Amino acid sequence: MEWLQWQVPVCALIFILPTAIAIRLLRKRTGGGGGRAAVEPSDLWATCWRSLHPRWLLLYRAFAFLSMAFLLYQTVAAFGFFAFFFYTQWTFALVMVYFALATIVSVPKIHEIEHTRTGEKDGFLKKNLEEMNYGTTSATKPTEDLGFMENLLQIVYQTCAGAVMLTDIVFWCVLLPFMTGENFQLTLLIGCMHSINAVFLILESALNSLPFDWFGLVYFILWSCAYIVVQWLLHACCVTWWPYPFLDLSTPWAPVWYLALALVHIPCYGLYVLLTYAKHAAFSRLFPQTFVRVSAGNKQD
Incomplete structure (x- = not known):
């Protein structure tokens, strides 16, 4: 019997140990024992470009959500809910959730800006908008004022970052070279499912003001371990087929x-960390007058 083989407890230990460490680190941070990155409420909906109105970021987020929802619908229509056996669809759906949450969080703030805009001159509005977006006044709310939705948005954002890197890199560099044949055909839909998620998220990172740090690796690990646990439970109950050959016990x-x-998981998440570092290093040098650099959770001119 497969579950009685020696490699099963070894494999279990391989993902249980990181899960336990991740939970311990998470409890330490939420319990006040670790440093928390400073996140201002405006970071969730403002852009990192002075000349770009937050309305455009809102529209982009809504467009990304609708586009991904359409692709996911096409995937389910073609393959059924069987598609959710794969980590790709889990991650794709998670990125959709991020854009949905980001849109929901942004709408009331943009409405507030538009309401403030009424009856004001463009010059005064521009100055006022910069103050609202980038925390240059003392009226900015501190991090502890963030609600459940706002904190969830940050967690999902950091989880998505590592997951999309893992999904797309493994598919294009590991799975695809060995899957070409009569049993598999790369279609436009499959190609989009393994690329659009990363494209949309990287563009989002180029526009938003959300800080990004290494602690998000904890959420990424928990997300992947949850997928492994679900696959093991399904395999123990009724499913005899593994969605990926490297999960076979x-x-x-x-x-x-x-x-x-x-x-x-470490290099995949690290790659996205490097992308965010490159964003701040390159854009602040190329566009010093329009780009707002985010460092350690604080915006700097």
Whole structure:
């Protein structure tokens, strides 16, 4: 029986140990034992470009959500809910949730700006809008005023960042080269499902003011471990087929695959961290008058 083989407890330990460490770090931070990145309420809906009205970021988020919802609908229509056996669809749906939350959080703030705009001159509005967006006045609310939706938005954003890197890199660099054949055909829909999520999220990062740090790796690890647990439960109950060959527990190489899968989370998340660092380093140098640099959670001119 597959579950009685020696590699099963070894593989279980490989993902249980990171899960336990991640939960411990999360409890330490939420309990006040660790530093929390400073996030201002305006970071959630303002852009990092002085000349770009937050309305355009709102429209982009709504467009991204609708576009991804259409692609996910096409995928479910073509393959049924069986598609959600795959990590790709989990991550794709999570990115959709992020854009939905970001749109919901942005709408009341943009409405407030538009309401303030009525009867004001353009010159005064521009100055006032910059103050509202980038926290240059003392009226900015502190981090602890963030509500459940706002905190959830940050968590989902950081989780998505690592997950889309993992999904797309593994598909294009590991799975696709070995899946070309009679049993698999790369279609436009499959290609979009493994690329659009990263494209939309990277463009979002180029526009938004949300800080991004290494602690998000904790959420990313918990997300992936949740997927593994669900797959194990499904396999134990009724499903005899693994969605990915490297999840198969029947091979003695399973611990090697699980260990490699665990370790690859670090460079995948690190790649997105480097992208955000490159954003601030390059844009602040190329566009010093229009780009607002975010450093350690605080916006700097």
